[in-house]
Amino acid sequence: MTTVIVGGGIAGLTAAWHLVSAGVDGTDVVVLEGSPRVGGKLALAEIAGQRIDVGAESMLAVRPEATDLIREVGLGESLTVPATTSAAVWSRGRLWPLPTGTLMGVPADPEAARGLLTDAEIDRLVDERPWPEPLAGDVSVGDYLAHRLGDAVVDRLVEPLLSGVYAAQARSLSMAASVPPLFAAAQRGGSILAAAAAAGAARAGTRPGASAFCGIVGGVGRLPERLREALTERGVMVRTGVTVRELTRVGDRWQVTTGAVPAPAYLQAEQIILAVPPPAAGRLLRGVAPDAADVLAGIEMASMAIITLALDRRALERVGRTLPGSGFLVPATDGRTIKASTFSSNKWGWAADADPELFFLRASIGRAGAVADLQRPDAELVEIAVAEVGEAVGFPLHPVVDSHVQRWGGGLPQYAVGHLERIARVETAIAGVPGLEVCGAAYGGVGIPAVIASARAAASRLLTTKGHR
Numbered sequence: 001m002t003t004v005i006v007g008g009g010i011a012g013l014t015a016a017w018h019l020v021s022a023g024v025d026g027t028d029v030v031v032l033e034g035s036p037r038v039g040g041k042l043a044l045a046e047i048a049g050q051r052i053d054v055g056a057e058s059m060l061a062v063r064p065e066a067t068d069l070i071r072e073v074g075l076g077e078s079l080t081v082p083a084t085t086s087a088a089v090w091s092r093g094r095l096w097p098l099p100t101g102t103l104m105g106v107p108a109d110p111e112a113a114r115g116l117l118t119d120a121e122i123d124r125l126v127d128e129r130p131w132p133e134p135l136a137g138d139v140s141v142g143d144y145l146a147h148r149l150g151d152a153v154v155d156r157l158v159e160p161l162l163s164g165v166y167a168a169q170a171r172s173l174s175m176a177a178s179v180p181p182l183f184a185a186a187q188r189g190g191s192i193l194a195a196a197a198a199a200g201a202a203r204a205g206t207r208p209g210a211s212a213f214c215g216i217v218g219g220v221g222r223l224p225e226r227l228r229e230a231l232t233e234r235g236v237m238v239r240t241g242v243t244v245r246e247l248t249r250v251g252d253r254w255q256v257t258t259g260a261v262p263a264p265a266y267l268q269a270e271q272i273i274l275a276v277p278p279p280a281a282g283r284l285l286r287g288v289a290p291d292a293a294d295v296l297a298g299i300e301m302a303s304m305a306i307i308t309l310a311l312d313r314r315a316l317e318r319v320g321r322t323l324p325g326s327g328f329l330v331p332a333t334d335g336r337t338i339k340a341s342t343f344s345s346n347k348w349g350w351a352a353d354a355d356p357e358l359f360f361l362r363a364s365i366g367r368a369g370a371v372a373d374l375q376r377p378d379a380e381l382v383e384i385a386v387a388e389v390g391e392a393v394g395f396p397l398h399p400v401v402d403s404h405v406q407r408w409g410g411g412l413p414q415y416a417v418g419h420l421e422r423i424a425r426v427e428t429a430i431a432g433v434p435g436l437e438v439c440g441a442a443y444g445g446v447g448i449p450a451v452i453a454s455a456r457a458a459a460s461r462l463l464t465t466k467g468h469r
């Protein structure tokens with residue numbers, strides 16, 4: 001019984017790992033990855049001679065899925081936590097501390113947002129207004145919170161935070177799919193500020209110093225590389241540079257078409273796990289699950305670019321310049337091009353130690369709906385990042401020793417209002433197709449732990465309900 005996994009991002013690799021961990025013979029599992037390397041949005045690149053994450057760089061640690069997987073594949077000793085979590089918001093021309101303990105941007109203590117929000121905006125925040133009728137179904141995070149707490153908290157706190165995770169506009173992002181605790185509070189009809197305060201109090205009760213996030217010494221991009229090794233050790237064939245073009249049902253088996261159109265190659269399999277982004281999944285499912293294909297093809301994708309800079313740390317220190325904290329978020333409403341910057345050498349001890357002469361930081365560009373920003377050449381994106389981060393911290397960022405631009409075209413699926421219902425439709429359609437499962441960032445959350453959970457669930461369903469022998 002052969003299982004072909006299409007897509008060698010963290011979802012596809014995890015699905016393969018789950019199968020072999022459950023006792024499936026590795027030689028029965030094949031992972032096909034279209035690009036030359038595994039990992040998808042988890043990627044390392046060499047900048048000033050050091051390997052640095054140019055995709056995902058941290059993971060939620062309050063969920064166990066990522067840390068469990070990291071330990072299982074033998075990277076447990078490399079788990080690390082951020083050296084600093086003090087972040088800022090670059091708003092109205094200066095850096096303000098990001099209030100700690102927010103419920104996706106709604107401050108547990110409104111006073112903590114004073115300054116970042118004007119006195120009038122704080123007054124509006126605490127003057128919480130009821131939603132006009134009981135909340136029946138999904139609504140956008142931005143519309144709901146702007147009505148109840150005012151536009152300012154959405155524009156200057158909620159959206160910048162959401163934009164960092166989902167690359168989305170708050171006013172089109174599904175509250176049910178992206179901030180379930182907020183949606184639950186909204187459905188109960190109670191105070192949102194009280195829910196934020198309760199979430200803040202619950203967090204305050206956790207182990208002192210416990211970080212909500214974690215990373216891997218040497219970069220999150222090491223995880224897919226290690227997974228590939230671990231899978232290969234178990235006999236799994238992980239093939240890169242193999243794009244799947246078509247899936248067809250031939251009798252009670254699957255035919256997987258790869259290769260160039262004039263010279264197609266075919267693989268036969270009893271089972272398929274599709275671990276590719278929604279547009280690719282939509283194309284591949286067209287002939288076998290048209291209803292699922294329609295929904296997946298309709299999911300918008302946000303593109304972005306990560307610009308990584310290596311600065312001359314010693315030169316900055318000589319003139320008494322330091323970059324503060326772990327970085328900052330940028331509200332779209334201020335009209336800047338960058339949407340966030342992470343000071344990697346402050347945030348990750350391993351990045352600081354990699355080369356003490358250098359200071360690594362990154363900036364992200366690519367807001368939902370602002371496609372023109374990404375049409376600029378790489379050199380211009382670097383110039384913008386250098387100029388805007390420099391303006392935010394109040395001094396010019398030179399000398400820049402090296403820079404790197406990583407483009408993520410169609411990087412993140414957009415969870416628009418009604419996302420959960422659409423995904424339920426996909427799942428219903430897929431459940432009716434023998435030997436087929438789907439997983440990845442489109443289904444149960446875009447963060448790495450959620451994607452891992454989605455992959456393990458898909459592999460488990462295949463093992464149980466769809467009867468892998």
Ligand SMILES: Cc1cc2nc3c(=O)[nH]c(=O)nc-3n(C[C@H](O)[C@H](O)[C@H](O)COP(=O)(O)OP(=O)(O)OC[C@H]3O[C@@H](n4cnc5c(N)ncnc54)[C@H](O)[C@@H]3O)c2cc1C
Binds near residue numbers: 056275306447451
């Ligand atoms: C810039 C950026 C930063 C992020 N930062 C974080 C972060 O810090 N923390 C966090 O938790 N999450 C972060 N995320 C989100 C998270 O990284 C992704 O949601 C997750 O990695 C998606 O994994 P995946 O396997 O579902 O998809 P992908 O990583 O997209 O992998 C899918 C793979 O399928 C391959 N593929 C596509 N079509 C085919 C085909 N036809 N045949 C064969 N192969 C195919 C692709 O080449 C790709 O390798 C970030 C995302 C981006 C874009």
